[in-house]
Amino acid sequence: MQTLAIRGGRVLRPDMTVTEADVLVDREGGDIVEIGPDLDGDETLDATDGLVMPGLVNAHTHVAMTLLRGYADDKPLETWLREDIWPVEAALEPADIEAGAELGMVEMIRSGTTAFADMYFEIDRTAAAVDRAGTRAVLGHGAISAGKDDEAARADIEESVAMAAQVDGAADGRVSGAVMPHSLTTVTPELLEFAAERAHEKGVPVHYHANETRDEVDPIVDERDQRPLAWARDLGLCGNDDFFAHGVHLDDSEIDLLAETGTGVVHCPASNMKLASGMAPVQRLLDAGATVGLGTDGAASNNDLDLFDEMRDAAMLGKLAADDASAVAAPDAVRMATAGGADVLGLDTGRLEPGAAADIAVVDFDAPHLTPGHDLVSHLAYAVRGSDVRHTVCDGDILMRDREVLTLDEEAVVERAAERARALVERAE
Ligand SMILES: N[C@@H](CCSC[C@H]1O[C@@H](n2cnc3c(=O)[nH]cnc32)[C@H](O)[C@@H]1O)C(=O)O
Numbered sequence: 001m002q003t004l005a006i007r008g009g010r011v012l013r014p015d016m017t018v019t020e021a022d023v024l025v026d027r028e029g030g031d032i033v034e035i036g037p038d039l040d041g042d043e044t045l046d047a048t049d050g051l052v053m054p055g056l057v058n059a060h061t062h063v064a065m066t067l068l069r070g071y072a073d074d075k076p077l078e079t080w081l082r083e084d085i086w087p088v089e090a091a092l093e094p095a096d097i098e099a100g101a102e103l104g105m106v107e108m109i110r111s112g113t114t115a116f117a118d119m120y121f122e123i124d125r126t127a128a129a130v131d132r133a134g135t136r137a138v139l140g141h142g143a144i145s146a147g148k149d150d151e152a153a154r155a156d157i158e159e160s161v162a163m164a165a166q167v168d169g170a171a172d173g174r175v176s177g178a179v180m181p182h183s184l185t186t187v188t189p190e191l192l193e194f195a196a197e198r199a200h201e202k203g204v205p206v207h208y209h210a211n212e213t214r215d216e217v218d219p220i221v222d223e224r225d226q227r228p229l230a231w232a233r234d235l236g237l238c239g240n241d242d243f244f245a246h247g248v249h250l251d252d253s254e255i256d257l258l259a260e261t262g263t264g265v266v267h268c269p270a271s272n273m274k275l276a277s278g279m280a281p282v283q284r285l286l287d288a289g290a291t292v293g294l295g296t297d298g299a300a301s302n303n304d305l306d307l308f309d310e311m312r313d314a315a316m317l318g319k320l321a322a323d324d325a326s327a328v329a330a331p332d333a334v335r336m337a338t339a340g341g342a343d344v345l346g347l348d349t350g351r352l353e354p355g356a357a358a359d360i361a362v363v364d365f366d367a368p369h370l371t372p373g374h375d376l377v378s379h380l381a382y383a384v385r386g387s388d389v390r391h392t393v394c395d396g397d398i399l400m401r402d403r404e405v406l407t408l409d410e411e412a413v414v415e416r417a418a419e420r421a422r423a424l425v426e427r428a429e
C-alpha cells in the first residue's frame, strides 16, 4: 500500500469538533486509513498551522460558464437567461466546454473543492477535464423543451439519458452520470415524467432547477392548484437519489415532502441574491431533516466557484430569511458544504473518517484574517477564503501542493479559457 500522511495539523471531525491529529491515506485505494497521532506515510503533506477538512462539495454548478463570468450581470433570471446567456450559449463549441471546465477545475482545486455536480452541454468534454484535473463529479446534459418542437424536445431528454450512461464511471470511476431536465417550467410535464422514468430505469439520479423564482412557482400553483414539488413528486422527480437546485420559494408542505422523500436540495445563496430570486428557508429545511447541500450555480451568476464564499452567504442569508441571528450557524454552513453536499450527491466524501474517500482540503490558518483562531469552524464559515487552501487531495491523489496545482498547467488553462471566451462572444454577436 502506497500511503500519504497529512501531518502536523488539526482535523475537522464529522461532528464539527477539531482535534490535533494526522491523517493517513491509502493512495491506491483512494480512502482514509487512519486518523490519529504520529502517522507516517510514504509521502507527506505538511499541515502545520493548518486545518485538515473534507474536500468541499459544490452540489450545483454549470462549470463551463466560467467563460461567461461577467458577461451579463445585474438582471433578473428570465431576462438574463433569455436575452444574454442562451443566445451566447448557442454559439458554444465542444472545445469551449473543455476550456471553461478546466478553468473551473483550477478554480475549484485552488479553493478546496474536490467534487461537484454539473448541468451543461457536451458533458463528455467536462468528463475529460475532470479526468485530467483529478476531481470528482456528477455530470448531466441539461435538456430543455422551451423553444423546441415536441420531437426535438424529446430527443434532448434522450440525449441526457444517453450522455448519463456514457459518462458514468469515467475518470477511473470519479465521474457518475445523471439525467438533468433543466427545470419544472422549461421542460414539458410529459418530458419531465419521461426523464424521471428513464433515469430510474438506468439507476441514475434526476437533477433539475426548481422553485428558484416566484415567476416559476406561481404559474404552477395557478394552473395545477398544487405546490411545484408536490407536482414534481407525482411526476417521479423526488426520489431519494434525486436532487434539485434552489428551492428558494418553498412552503411547509414542500419542506416536509423533501424531508420525507430524501430529495436533495442544493442551496445557491450567491446566485439567489445576485438574481434577486429570494431567500431560501434553509433553517426550516435543516430543522425538518432535509438533505441540504451548497452550490455556487454557474460563475455567470455568482461570480466565482469559491464555496467558502458560499458558506458565508448561506449563513448570512439564512439568518435574514429566518429573522434570527442564531439560524444557519457556522457548523450548519460547513456541514452543508461538506457532508450535506456529499449526501445530496450520494458520494462517500464530505466526512473525514477511516474508510471514507480521501477527498481532503488543508486550510492554512497562518494568516492575519484568520487570527486569533478562537473557533476554527467559525473561521471556516465566516473568515476563510478559497485562497487560504494550501493543499487539495482527491481520491488519494494530490491535486494541489503548497498552492501549486499539480494536475493541470494553470497558466495554459487560464490563457486558453480567456482566448476561447473572447472568440465565443465574437461569434455570438
Ligand atoms: N440543452 C440545454 C442546455 C441546458 S444546460 C443548463 C442551463 O442552465 C442555465 N442556467 C444557469 N444558471 C441558471 C439558473 O440559476 N437557473 C436556471 N438556469 C440556469 C445555463 O445557462 C444553461 O443554459 C439547451 O439546449 O439550452
Ligand SMILES: [Zn+2]
Residues within 6 Å of the ligand: 060, 061, 062, 209, 245, 297, 298
Ligand atoms: Zn443552475
